[in-house]
Amino acid sequence: MIKTIKHVEIQVNDEGYLTDFSQWNKEIGEELAKEHDIEMTDKHWEVISWIQAQVAANEPLSIRGIKKSGVIDIKQFYDLFPGGPLKVSTKIAGVPKPKSCI
Amino acid sequence: MGKTKVRKMLFILSKATIENVYAAFIMANGARMEGIESEIFFTFFGLEAIQKKKLEHLHVATVGNPAMHIPTMLGGLPGMEALASKMMKKEMEKLDMPPVGEFLEILSDSGCKLWACKLAVEMFHLKEEDLIDELDGILTIGDFYNRADEENTHLLFI
Numbered sequence: 001m002i003k004t005i006k007h008v009e010i011q012v013n014d015e016g017y018l019t020d021f022s023q024w025n026k027e028i029g030e031e032l033a034k035e036h037d038i039e040m041t042d043k044h045w046e047v048i049s050w051i052q053a054q055v056a057a058n059e060p061l062s063i064r065g066i067k068k069s070g071v072i073d074i075k076q077f078y079d080l081f082p083g084g085p086l087k088v089s090t091k092i093a094g095v096p097k098p099k100s101c102i
Numbered sequence: 103m104g105k106t107k108v109r110k111m112l113f114i115l116s117k118a119t120i121e122n123v124y125a126a127f128i129m130a131n132g133a134r135m136e137g138i139e140s141e142i143f144f145t146f147f148g149l150e151a152i153q154k155k156k157l158e159h160l161h162v163a164t165v166g167n168p169a170m171h172i173p174t175m176l177g178g179l180p181g182m183e184a185l186a187s188k189m190m191k192k193e194m195e196k197l198d199m200p201p202v203g204e205f206l207e208i209l210s211d212s213g214c215k216l217w218a219c220k221l222a223v224e225m226f227h228l229k230e231e232d233l234i235d236e237l238d239g240i241l242t243i244g245d246f247y248n249r250a251d252e253e254n255t256h257l258l259f260i
Binding site for chain 1: 132
């Protein structure tokens, strides 16, 4: 599927996740966040960078990983990305939706 | 993001075996991760999962559990339950499943409400200090039904 954000075409799957990370940039992330009514702050970006680094290092993402991340605690994570924090944050980060059950 | 049709999941946990406790925890956490509210009501033996002294010592059921694939008589031998539990916990650790205490912290931080059943607490002569700090309170079943009395709420007995 092709989606146009600010005149830029990006490739997404049917759930709206970017399928090609090279098409990601902060502006795209910001627009994706707006779709979830999230106004990005420095803290949001810090989490997004951490997620991208985890994915780049092939580390599975889970809520337990967030707890251990040292970047953010679970309460803040739910506050920053309401409505399913890992699902929402990975979409903004331009990485695949995590497959973990935990 | 589209709102889910299931708005709230309420779990009633009445057993203290590892397999039942983790079923409740994983489903309650999974609900939160999907943007669904969740709560767990711990009753009867389910209370063991929120007792500070007991929660890290839960076992899998080796007797009367055909899925263990060991003869029931063997399952009853001394040490068998502990051995099976140890093996199970090792496998769970490999999948990065948190131990019970840490899982309760995660649930609480995620906004999952944790309730103890008043009648069961009294039956087992438990005091509030015996129970985890993350507990949101001790409820009667009436209180619990009131919490369930909302549209698109589901209850699950485990």
